[in-house]
Amino acid sequence: MTDTTAHGHTSSAGISNVKLGMWAFLGSECLLFGGLISTYMLYRGRVTGGPRPSQIFDIPFTSVSSFVLLMSSLTMVLAVSAAHKGEDRKTNLWLTVTALLGATFVGGQVYEFTAFYNEGLGFSTSLFGSSFYTLTGFHGVHVTVGIIMLMSLVGIFKRSEVPGKKAEVVEMIGLYWHFVDIVWIIIFTLVYLIPV
Amino acid sequence: MAIIEREIEVMAPMVATPTSTYGVLKRPVAATGWRAWVFTVDHKKLGLMYGVTAMFFFIVGGVEALLIRLQLAAPNGKVLNADLYNQMFTMHATTMVFLFVMPMAAGFANYFIPLQIGARDVAFPRMNALGFWLLLFGGIFINLSWFLGGAADGGWFMYAPNSGPVFSPTHGIDFWAFGLQIAGIASLTGAINLIVTVLNMRAPGMTLMKMPIFTWMMTVVQFLLLFAVPVITVALFLLSFQRNFGARFFDVAAGADPLLWQHLFWIFGHPEVYILVLPSFGIVSEVLPVFSRKPLFGYPFVVFSGAAIGFVGWGVWAHHMFASGLGPVSVAVFSLTTMAIAVPTGVKIINWILTMWGGKLVFSTAMKFSIGLIVLFTVGGLSGVTHSVAPSDTQQTDTYYIVAHFHYVLFGGGVLGIFSGLYYWWPKMFGKMLNERLGNWNFWLMVIGMNLTFGPMHILGLQGQPRRMYQFTEARSGEGLFNFAFWNLVASIGSFVLAVGILLFLINVVITARNPTKSPLDPWNARSLEWMTSNPPKEHNFDVIPTVHHLDEFFHRKYEEDPATHTMRQIATAEEIMAEQERNADAHIHMPSPSYWPIVLAFGLPVITFGMIFSHLIAVFGAVIVFFAAFGWALEPSTAPASDFETNNSAPSTALDTVGKS
Numbered sequence: 001m002t003d004t005t006a007h008g009h010t011s012s013a014g015i016s017n018v019k020l021g022m023w024a025f026l027g028s029e030c031l032l033f034g035g036l037i038s039t040y041m042l043y044r045g046r047v048t049g050g051p052r053p054s055q056i057f058d059i060p061f062t063s064v065s066s067f068v069l070l071m072s073s074l075t076m077v078l079a080v081s082a083a084h085k086g087e088d089r090k091t092n093l094w095l096t097v098t099a100l101l102g103a104t105f106v107g108g109q110v111y112e113f114t115a116f117y118n119e120g121l122g123f124s125t126s127l128f129g130s131s132f133y134t135l136t137g138f139h140g141v142h143v144t145v146g147i148i149m150l151m152s153l154v155g156i157f158k159r160s161e162v163p164g165k166k167a168e169v170v171e172m173i174g175l176y177w178h179f180v181d182i183v184w185i186i187i188f189t190l191v192y193l194i195p196v
Numbered sequence: 197m198a199i200i201e202r203e204i205e206v207m208a209p210m211v212a213t214p215t216s217t218y219g220v221l222k223r224p225v226a227a228t229g230w231r232a233w234v235f236t237v238d239h240k241k242l243g244l245m246y247g248v249t250a251m252f253f254f255i256v257g258g259v260e261a262l263l264i265r266l267q268l269a270a271p272n273g274k275v276l277n278a279d280l281y282n283q284m285f286t287m288h289a290t291t292m293v294f295l296f297v298m299p300m301a302a303g304f305a306n307y308f309i310p311l312q313i314g315a316r317d318v319a320f321p322r323m324n325a326l327g328f329w330l331l332l333f334g335g336i337f338i339n340l341s342w343f344l345g346g347a348a349d350g351g352w353f354m355y356a357p358n359s360g361p362v363f364s365p366t367h368g369i370d371f372w373a374f375g376l377q378i379a380g381i382a383s384l385t386g387a388i389n390l391i392v393t394v395l396n397m398r399a400p401g402m403t404l405m406k407m408p409i410f411t412w413m414m415t416v417v418q419f420l421l422l423f424a425v426p427v428i429t430v431a432l433f434l435l436s437f438q439r440n441f442g443a444r445f446f447d448v449a450a451g452a453d454p455l456l457w458q459h460l461f462w463i464f465g466h467p468e469v470y471i472l473v474l475p476s477f478g479i480v481s482e483v484l485p486v487f488s489r490k491p492l493f494g495y496p497f498v499v500f501s502g503a504a505i506g507f508v509g510w511g512v513w514a515h516h517m518f519a520s521g522l523g524p525v526s527v528a529v530f531s532l533t534t535m536a537i538a539v540p541t542g543v544k545i546i547n548w549i550l551t552m553w554g555g556k557l558v559f560s561t562a563m564k565f566s567i568g569l570i571v572l573f574t575v576g577g578l579s580g581v582t583h584s585v586a587p588s589d590t591q592q593t594d595t596y597y598i599v600a601h602f603h604y605v606l607f608g609g610g611v612l613g614i615f616s617g618l619y620y621w622w623p624k625m626f627g628k629m630l631n632e633r634l635g636n637w638n639f640w641l642m643v644i645g646m647n648l649t650f651g652p653m654h655i656l657g658l659q660g661q662p663r664r665m666y667q668f669t670e671a672r673s674g675e676g677l678f679n680f681a682f683w684n685l686v687a688s689i690g691s692f693v694l695a696v697g698i699l700l701f702l703i704n705v706v707i708t709a710r711n712p713t714k715s716p717l718d719p720w721n722a723r724s725l726e727w728m729t730s731n732p733p734k735e736h737n738f739d740v741i742p743t744v745h746h747l748d749e750f751f752h753r754k755y756e757e758d759p760a761t762h763t764m765r766q767i768a769t770a771e772e773i774m775a776e777q778e779r780n781a782d783a784h785i786h787m788p789s790p791s792y793w794p795i796v797l798a799f800g801l802p803v804i805t806f807g808m809i810f811s812h813l814i815a816v817f818g819a820v821i822v823f824f825a826a827f828g829w830a831l832e833p834s835t836a837p838a839s840d841f842e843t844n845n846s847a848p849s850t851a852l853d854t855v856g857k858s
Contacts, residue, residue: 011397012397012402013396017320017396020319020392021320021388021389021392024391025384028384028388028423029426031423031426032426032429032430035427035430035431039430039434041553042453042456043452045646046354046452047449048450048451048508123442124442124444126444126451127447127452130437130438130445134443152827152830156830184680
């Protein structure tokens with residue numbers, strides 16, 4: 001978490017190093033999810049055994065958990081705004097709410113995976129199974145990493161040991177969080193809403 | 197380390213070290229000895245560590261190549277059995293691509309980008325250290341497979357379904373896939389780091405179009421890495437999930453399409469070949485102007501053709517798959533894009549030739565290697581254009597003609613450029629010049645050896661010798677000019693000539709290290725900013741951050757145009773410029789502090805992947821290491837706060853300013 005002015009430099013691009021670094025990382029992540037989504041789109045209809053997508057998807061349930069995840073973007077924005085105003089208590093509150101909403105989403109995913117597994121869709125059952133669990137699993141791991149970062153931030157804030165500008169760090173993690181949300185909108189549309 | 201104080205009158209900067217404990221572990225402070233290297237975050241030390249690692253793996257990959265050539269030197273080769281031969285060519289390619297050329301380029305980039313843009317370090321120094329350790333541990337991890345049941349044996353592109361557990365039951369491919377993931381993270385962190393460094397940390401006045409050309413080409417490479425690495429990451433995950441967790445991705449019985457792997461691999465793999473060769477294009481574009489005593493001809497064209505290669509490089513991947521039955525439309529489109537990408541490459545070659553045209557050429561070893569690159573890369577480029585003609589390519593696919601092509605491009609292009617850079621920048625890195633007479637032998641043996649090795653492969657390939665063939669019989673070797681056995685023998689002899697050439701380089705390094713003669717400050721009469729500091733550079737690179745007014749800033753500080761005669765006359769020597777910098781040196785320089793966390797975090801990853809292959813309990817242990825290290829890292833400021841430092845009482849103390857403190 002280098003400050004922009006560390007080792008005597010000003011920023012040529014007018015954006016801090018950490019934020020620029022996060023943008024670059026997210027650019028790279030687009031290709032990661034691009035590859036995973038392409039794999040799923042190629043294989044979603046290939047079921048040689050076990051259930052087909054339409055037989056197991058519970059659209060109302062997943063819609064609710066998607067809504068919860070999207071709302072967490074709103075609370076993240078509130079956290080960033082509070083951090084910019086220097087309101088530590090509010091920042092902590094909104095960060096915690098964001099993490100809880102994220103955790104609700106991940107909980108829903110765990111429930112969904114368990115239900116699918118019980119209905120006969122294992123990781124090795126079919127190409128659909130392998131590519132579905134890989135794609136949504138990777139997204140779930142991203143959300144989980146986000147939750148860990150948010151909770152760590154709350155913990156560090158309490159001891160006021162944030163290296164770097166507080167608002168900057170909150171904003172950087174916010175960028176990551178919004179990205180993961182946007183990716184979910186794409187996954188939800190392509191995986192759940194568009195019929196095979 | 198960390199904070200350098202200086203009084204205006206004091207010439208040598210004083211180095212203060214942190215005294216207080218911070219975080220979980222006391223911060224490393226050693227300025228000498230092995231600790232100064234293992235925990236360093238200095239971009240120059242890391243650059244050298246990349247270089248040494250790359251050289252080590254170059255020798256490993258080279259020995260593998262020699263074993264391959266020994267096997268094929270005569271009919272019925274007995275040096276390797278078929279299984280070992282498969283492992284040998286797979287690991288030769290993997291080592292040379294991922295563990296030699298890429299790290300060597302990363303080393304040059306690490307060392308010279310901050311110097312060329314007038315910065316004191318990279319944007320994220322600890323991440324830089326992490327990248328190096330990940331690369332080293334990833335490389336060791338891949339090679340561990342030799343001792344744990346056999347190495348990967350599916351070719352460097354590891355086509356499915358041949359890479360599945362049925363056809364390759366050893367753990368070789370597991371080690372390969374996980375090791376490349378680790379090395380991939382190194383490339384990704386490096387790319388993010390250098391992109392931010394170049395975009396954000398240039399010296400005042402250095403606009404993008406005043407940036408040295410090597411930095412430009414490396415920036416294009418970092419963008420290619422940024423977007424190409426995640427694609428191979430996906431492919432490797434799919435492969436690992438199939439081999440270790442029973443996923444069906446490449447299981448044809450479940451309806452899988454093996455072309456998925458080929459597409460993912462080559463969407464990464466084609467940008468990858470530009471990742472391998474563009475660094476050398478950058479080096480050559482620095483070396484040619486210096487030894488032609490002329491500015492680079494058409495600098496904007498070289499910049500934009502480099503960027504164009506970066507863009508078009510994404511649209512040609514399927515030319516690796518012409519024989520896989522893509523259909524006529526795809527084949528036609530990828531044929532055309534492949535022909536199109538020859539254009540920006542041709543632009544570069546024209547620019548290099550016109551840079552030399554009418555110049556006062558100085559045939560130093562670095563210059564010879566650069567000229568060698570122009571000639572031999574062009575040969576490889578031309579055979580590349582023949583591949584863009586799909587019907588012809590269908591004939592050549594999987595023959596030695598392809599092997600000849602990519603060795604001319606990657607050895608003639610990539611490796612000769614790297615050696616050019618080594619000879620050119622050696623005095624900058626070590627303060628001593630490599631022996632030019634030995635360098636001459638080094639160059640000619642390498643060039644003759646490479647042509648003897650890879651030239652005959654054109655003939656062998658067009659005669660139909662298949663790639664990956666481990667043995668041929670006397671009956672099939674034929675007669676006369678197109679005798680298999682004869683040209684294979686020539687290639688094998690050539691490979692040993694090549695090896696002697698490279699051995700001469702290593703001998704040259706030893707001789708130079710023992711020679712006490714120091715190099716002059718500006719031995720080549722160079723043009724760019726990295727030469728505007730001492731050899732080797734000080735820890736903080738520049739005493740004062742230069743303000744840039746020109747492309748080739750250093751040259752323009754040394755020379756001025758005489759308006760009467762329109763010729764350049766010298767107005768200052770490098771020594772005078774250096775002395776002036778020292779007089780105006782910055783008083784307070786905060787350098788990033790060393791850290792334990794990069795190496796600890798990097799060590800956790802191979803532990804995790806080792807556990808994935810052998811026991812999940814070990815993987816949990818590795819995850820704990822990574823978790824612990826990540827937190828230690830996040831809680832540690834990258835530059836130790838000023839309160840951690842004691843000022844040296846015997847010297848006049850200066851007030852420490854807190855730039856960089858958070």
